[in-house]
Amino acid sequence: MICCKECLELLHDYIEGELSAEVHASFEDHFEDCPPCIVFLNTYKAAIHMSQTTLKSNDIPDIVKERLKKFIDKNKAE
Amino acid sequence: MGFDPTKDKAIEEQLVKDLQAGKVSSFEQLANLYQKNIYTLSFNLTRNATDSQDVTQEVLLTLFKKGHTFQGKSAFSSWVYRITLNASYMKLRTRKKEPNLSIEDLLPSLNGAGFQQEKLQDWSENTEAAFFDKETRRVIQKAVDLLPDKEKVVFLLRDVEGLSTEKVSEVLEITIPAIKSRLHRARLFLRKKLASYFEDYKTRKERK
Numbered sequence: 575m576i577c578c579k580e581c582l583e584l585l586h587d588y589i590e591g592e593l594s595a596e597v598h599a600s601f602e603d604h605f606e607d608c609p610p611c612i613v614f615l616n617t618y619k620a621a622i623h624m625s626q627t628t629l630k631s632n633d634i635p636d637i638v639k640e641r642l643k644k645f646i647d648k649n650k651a652e
Numbered sequence: 653m654g655f656d657p658t659k660d661k662a663i664e665e666q667l668v669k670d671l672q673a674g675k676v677s678s679f680e681q682l683a684n685l686y687q688k689n690i691y692t693l694s695f696n697l698t699r700n701a702t703d704s705q706d707v708t709q710e711v712l713l714t715l716f717k718k719g720h721t722f723q724g725k726s727a728f729s730s731w732v733y734r735i736t737l738n739a740s741y742m743k744l745r746t747r748k749k750e751p752n753l754s755i756e757d758l759l760p761s762l763n764g765a766g767f768q769q770e771k772l773q774d775w776s777e778n779t780e781a782a783f784f785d786k787e788t789r790r791v792i793q794k795a796v797d798l799l800p801d802k803e804k805v806v807f808l809l810r811d812v813e814g815l816s817t818e819k820v821s822e823v824l825e826i827t828i829p830a831i832k833s834r835l836h837r838a839r840l841f842l843r844k845k846l847a848s849y850f851e852d853y854k855t856r857k858e859r860k
Contacts, residue, residue, distance in 0.1 A: 577766030582759050586836035590817075613772040614760065614843075620776035621843035622811055624783070628792040629812045634691045638705045645709050646683045649716055650676060
């Protein structure tokens with residue numbers, strides 16, 4: 575059986591589906607016997623999801639949008 | 653609405669052809685297509701609206717003036733991201749020397765055989781309620797700000813902009829294994845920062 579260290583170090587490859595079938599299966603075995611690693615996996619995914627969603631929502635403020643539009647129009651005309 | 657590198661390949665190709673041929677109309681379309689991606693990436697790096705506006709204008713101007721010189725050796729969007737990163741880094745002139753993130757510091761404590769020894773709390777189910785909390789947003793932004801640049805840029809391109817590992821490797825001109833390990837370290841770092849916030853989120857809310 576793989577140990578927690580191996581499991582946590584390869585978590586990126588696990589969630590991106592980049593492990594070989596054999597290694598992937600040993601991950602599944604490990605998770606079955608290791609609640610702490612499941613918790614780690616859940617919180618790893620949650621951290622990605624939350625950070626992603628928060629940063630993606632940093633949209634261009636309207637005032638900047640307007641300025642950019644003027645800027646584009648000006649350059650288009652030149 | 654921004655550019656979605658996974659879907660908009662055909663649009664991009666046509667616009668780039670027009671741009672290379674010197675068609676003025678393609679400038680406005682390209683500007684509309686990319687400005688959100690440029691602005692957001694720059695804002696997430698500089699955390700400053702004025703700087704990000706400057707960066708966006710500079711990048712758009714470069715596209716407009718130098719677009720016809722684009723050689724097509726890499727994808728056009730990779731080129732746009734690269735110019736955006738350079739322009740953003742110019743704004744962050746006083747960049748601090750950064751420590752290397754060691755993976756050991758980001759993993760839970762392990763015994764000699766490589767097994768976890770502490771009981772971890774699963775806060776992933778409490779995040780729904782916390783999502784719209786201003787405090788949560790602030791904590792997340794701060795955690796990202798604290799990432800060393802090397803890891804931060806990979807996280808922003810891969811997880812926020814949604815580029816593939818291969819594409820990020822093209823933009824940053826570093827190897828795929830290096831991208832993967834930087835991304836993993838970035839994610840572990842964010843997990844650790846968010847864990848300390850969420851582990852007592854519920855208790856804090858109940859106390860209020």
